[in-house]
Amino acid sequence: MKEIRIGLLGLGTVGSGVVKLLRKNEDLLFSRVGVPLVLKKAADIDVSRAKALDLTDDIFTRNATEVVNDPAIDIVLELIGGQSVAKELILRAIKNGKHVVSANKALLANQGRSLFKAANDSGIDLAFEPSVGGCMPIIKLIRESLVANRINRISGILNGTCNYILSKITEENISFEAALAQAQANGFAEADPTMDIEGFDTAHKLAILNSLAYGMTINFQDIYIEGISKITPADIRFADQFGYRIKLLAISKKKEDAVETRVHPTMIPIQNILSSVKGSLNAVTVTGDAVGDILLSGHGAGMIPTASAVISDIVDIARNLLNGIKRRVPLLSFQTDYVREIPVVPMKEISSHYYIRFAASDRPGVLSKISGILGNHNISIKSVQQKGRKLEGTVPIVMLTHMANEAAIQEALSEITRLDVIDNQPALIRIEDEARKD
Amino acid sequence: MKEIRIGLLGLGTVGSGVVKLLRKNEDLLFSRVGVPLVLKKAADIDVSRAKALDLTDDIFTRNATEVVNDPAIDIVLELIGGQSVAKELILRAIKNGKHVVSANKALLANQGRSLFKAANDSGIDLAFEPSVGGCMPIIKLIRESLVANRINRISGILNGTCNYILSKITEENISFEAALAQAQANGFAEADPTMDIEGFDTAHKLAILNSLAYGMTINFQDIYIEGISKITPADIRFADQFGYRIKLLAISKKKEDAVETRVHPTMIPIQNILSSVKGSLNAVTVTGDAVGDILLSGHGAGMIPTASAVISDIVDIARNLLNGIKRRVPLLSFQTDYVREIPVVPMKEISSHYYIRFAASDRPGVLSKISGILGNHNISIKSVQQKGRKLEGTVPIVMLTHMANEAAIQEALSEITRLDVIDNQPALIRIEDEARKD
Numbered sequence: 001m002k003e004i005r006i007g008l009l010g011l012g013t014v015g016s017g018v019v020k021l022l023r024k025n026e027d028l029l030f031s032r033v034g035v036p037l038v039l040k041k042a043a044d045i046d047v048s049r050a051k052a053l054d055l056t057d058d059i060f061t062r063n064a065t066e067v068v069n070d071p072a073i074d075i076v077l078e079l080i081g082g083q084s085v086a087k088e089l090i091l092r093a094i095k096n097g098k099h100v101v102s103a104n105k106a107l108l109a110n111q112g113r114s115l116f117k118a119a120n121d122s123g124i125d126l127a128f129e130p131s132v133g134g135c136m137p138i139i140k141l142i143r144e145s146l147v148a149n150r151i152n153r154i155s156g157i158l159n160g161t162c163n164y165i166l167s168k169i170t171e172e173n174i175s176f177e178a179a180l181a182q183a184q185a186n187g188f189a190e191a192d193p194t195m196d197i198e199g200f201d202t203a204h205k206l207a208i209l210n211s212l213a214y215g216m217t218i219n220f221q222d223i224y225i226e227g228i229s230k231i232t233p234a235d236i237r238f239a240d241q242f243g244y245r246i247k248l249l250a251i252s253k254k255k256e257d258a259v260e261t262r263v264h265p266t267m268i269p270i271q272n273i274l275s276s277v278k279g280s281l282n283a284v285t286v287t288g289d290a291v292g293d294i295l296l297s298g299h300g301a302g303m304i305p306t307a308s309a310v311i312s313d314i315v316d317i318a319r320n321l322l323n324g325i326k327r328r329v330p331l332l333s334f335q336t337d338y339v340r341e342i343p344v345v346p347m348k349e350i351s352s353h354y355y356i357r358f359a360a361s362d363r364p365g366v367l368s369k370i371s372g373i374l375g376n377h378n379i380s381i382k383s384v385q386q387k388g389r390k391l392e393g394t395v396p397i398v399m400l401t402h403m404a405n406e407a408a409i410q411e412a413l414s415e416i417t418r419l420d421v422i423d424n425q426p427a428l429i430r431i432e433d434e435a436r437k438d
Numbered sequence: 439m440k441e442i443r444i445g446l447l448g449l450g451t452v453g454s455g456v457v458k459l460l461r462k463n464e465d466l467l468f469s470r471v472g473v474p475l476v477l478k479k480a481a482d483i484d485v486s487r488a489k490a491l492d493l494t495d496d497i498f499t500r501n502a503t504e505v506v507n508d509p510a511i512d513i514v515l516e517l518i519g520g521q522s523v524a525k526e527l528i529l530r531a532i533k534n535g536k537h538v539v540s541a542n543k544a545l546l547a548n549q550g551r552s553l554f555k556a557a558n559d560s561g562i563d564l565a566f567e568p569s570v571g572g573c574m575p576i577i578k579l580i581r582e583s584l585v586a587n588r589i590n591r592i593s594g595i596l597n598g599t600c601n602y603i604l605s606k607i608t609e610e611n612i613s614f615e616a617a618l619a620q621a622q623a624n625g626f627a628e629a630d631p632t633m634d635i636e637g638f639d640t641a642h643k644l645a646i647l648n649s650l651a652y653g654m655t656i657n658f659q660d661i662y663i664e665g666i667s668k669i670t671p672a673d674i675r676f677a678d679q680f681g682y683r684i685k686l687l688a689i690s691k692k693k694e695d696a697v698e699t700r701v702h703p704t705m706i707p708i709q710n711i712l713s714s715v716k717g718s719l720n721a722v723t724v725t726g727d728a729v730g731d732i733l734l735s736g737h738g739a740g741m742i743p744t745a746s747a748v749i750s751d752i753v754d755i756a757r758n759l760l761n762g763i764k765r766r767v768p769l770l771s772f773q774t775d776y777v778r779e780i781p782v783v784p785m786k787e788i789s790s791h792y793y794i795r796f797a798a799s800d801r802p803g804v805l806s807k808i809s810g811i812l813g814n815h816n817i818s819i820k821s822v823q824q825k826g827r828k829l830e831g832t833v834p835i836v837m838l839t840h841m842a843n844e845a846a847i848q849e850a851l852s853e854i855t856r857l858d859v860i861d862n863q864p865a866l867i868r869i870e871d872e873a874r875k876d
Contacts, residue, residue, distance in 0.1 A: 277711070312583050
């Protein structure tokens with residue numbers, strides 16, 4: 001084998017980055033891999049993208065099917081995004097015996113089961129390092145480096161847009177809307193930011209990591225998801241007073257033979273290293289029974305960082321091809337027979353510490369009513385701050401609870417919200433604080 | 439191949455950890471690898487260690503040579519430490535066609551050239567993930583995940599003992615000696631802590647990382663090394679006032695066709711995520727031209743975390759063996775022909791920002807004399823703090839410099855030290871602050 005022949009689908013941000021990085025570091029890659037990595041074909045519906053990259057006519061095509069059917073191609077890169085066309089093309093590539101690299105977390109989270117099954121049935125390598133955490137090698141970390149570990153917990157900042165927005169609110173004391181507008185102006189949020197700010201993108205990534213960590217079939221539908229659009233500067237200031245930062249966290253925990261898995265704004269102690277991860281950076285802490293906590297942090301998105309992850313997957317497959325082997329590492333970290341359905345703990349059954357902010361009328365007896373209802377639901381209060389100063393006509397009452405059950409909290413809050421002294425829905429933020437044993 | 443047969447040399451902390459972790463997670467490893475990893479032989483001169491692990495007579499031997507000569511063994515783990523016997527045993531194992539995993543950073547840093555040459559000549563895999571950073575997969579990160587990156591910089595906390603001691607001085611405002619005594623009492627420092635506190639252990643690890651990152655032959659002798667034994671609580675307090683923390687950093691930077699490489703106490707901004715790495719934790723930031731900064735943090739030592747790294751190497755080799763291949767990834771990250779001598783920048787030629795603390799007599803004109811001499815050496819001062827309060831009979835004068843040349847600083851300091859108004863050698867700490875452009 002004198003060269004590795006690559007077919008690329010999609011010349012968007014990541015695809016263009018791959019073309020650029022393959023060119024820029026061509027000599028470096030040769031000195032590490034020993035043979036050239038050659039871009040044979042690149043497909044996109046938009047000719048202008050090919051022109052911007054100076055792709056010649058023998059390489060560029062508007063017909064993606066031509067790429068996946070080309071017998072001269074060893075590895076197909078699926079960098080189109082979207083679900084239906086991308087899936088069809090991956091399946092066709094697999095059928096044609098080509099190995100595939102995909103950055104498509106939405107597709108893998110939603111339809112990974114059938115894609116991995118097709119790849120497994122054909123003995124094909126379907127690699128996906130760029131789908132989670134941009135340049136951070138979180139897939140390789142879990143699948144290879146932590147191979148000797150029973151993984152107990154994943155806790156991560158997996159969406160740069162949300163982390164940028166929350167960092168802005170924290171540092172500049174501005175509203176969510178203002179921070180989002182800044183993120184959009186600076187290219188850290190898309191025109192339609194729903195997938196990011198409502199937590200779906202983070203949940204797609206968590207679904208993939210859960211599968212690798214716990215040996216469970218991919219289970220996006222069972223992840224509890226809550227976005228950051230209701231976070232206010234007031235909550236961030238109160239969090240700070242209690243020694244916490246607010247991050248959108250992907251959290252999963254192995255509990256006996258079940259997995260707790262959720263995405264929501266979370267208060268974490270300021271000393272927790274994840275609190276130091278600012279701006280658009282991503283980070284993940286994985287907890288294994290042998291290693292304890294191990295943290296990875298880096299650029300979770302962006303043209304060239306993500307291209308770096310795509311090329312690391314190309315090289316992994318290339319090294320197999322050069323040795324005449326395939327499927328050296330099981331796709332989902334466990335041998336196929338050991339990947340199984342693992343039940344997900346229903347959200348109402350989880351336990352957590354909670355931060356609750358009520359907007360109350362400035363009348364006597366309010367605190368007693370609230371704490372009475374919480375007590376009836378077996379929720380015990382760790383600390384209360386009742387601020388004298390009014391905030392939009394009401395007085396904020398802020399509480400931290402001891403460990404409490406989610407269903408109990410939700411029932412208590414809906415009861416409290418019906419009190420005539422309470423305005424609006426209370427703000428509820430879950431706290432992850434390993435140090436707190438109460 | 440129905441099983442992978444392991445021979446273990448050395449039942450010290452790491453070796454015992456490997457035996458325990460192979461047992462504890464036997465079923466997990468089978469579900470990931472697909473065949474059993476079987477400990478066939480384990481050698482140590484101390485029989486009591488074998489007894490503590492309940493190793494049976496058919497497995498335990500006092501004769502290490504028996505292990506490396508046993509035709510029934512596929513992979514040899516060198517976990518003895520020390521240099522002469524360990525080297526001989528590794529070379530014998532290689533000669534006998536066995537793949538080797540070693541945690542021996544001192545050996546690899548000092549004699550890696552001949553060991554890697556022997557492994558290369560025989561096509562043997564010599565794996566060494568556990569030699570740097572305990573459970574952190576820093577070798578795999580550089581060698582595989584960052585394969586598409588020209589690496590520009592490594593900056594790391596690679597010794598848990600030093601980080602523990604510096605954290606203690608910072609948090610409890612105690613002397614170096616008191617912090618070292620605590621570290622020894624709590625098992626974070628050895629009875630003879632020289633290798634750790636004087637920076638040699640950190641430099642061994644940096645020598646290995648430099649080779650992988652830059653494609654240079656291992657060059658331990660050329661690393662500048664300075665330990666932490668002269669760090670005082672006063673310097674840590676002054677650092678805090680300037681917005682810095684003091685860490686023992688391993689630093690290397692690629693400069694055109696040369697490498698700057700040094701180990702010394704370093705001030706880094708409090709916002710730098712490495713500042714949040716406390717206690718005995720390790721962390722490394724690697725900077726690549728595609729990914730920017732990527733950070734890895736975790737337990738850099740300890741029985742079971744290091745055993746996790748040993749087993750990840752075993753599994754990597756096992757997956758090659760199961761596929762009938764070897765040497766899938768070049769040992770030193772680059773194809774053999776591309777590993778070359780790269781000159782090291784002499785320490786006197788580097789540039790840095792500096793923190794300097796003088797112990798001066800409380801007389802007028804001292805500051806003018808000091809700044810005059812610095813000016814004569816082209817060193818410009820960024821800020822000065824002259825504290826009124828005496829410290830051990832003298833007044834501390836603390837300075838931060840703009841970017842300055844190391845030789846100039848050293849010459850200026852020796853001139854200043856000869857002034858009769860200056861007591862003792864000034865304290866000099868280099869500052870790494872990417873944000874400072876002055």
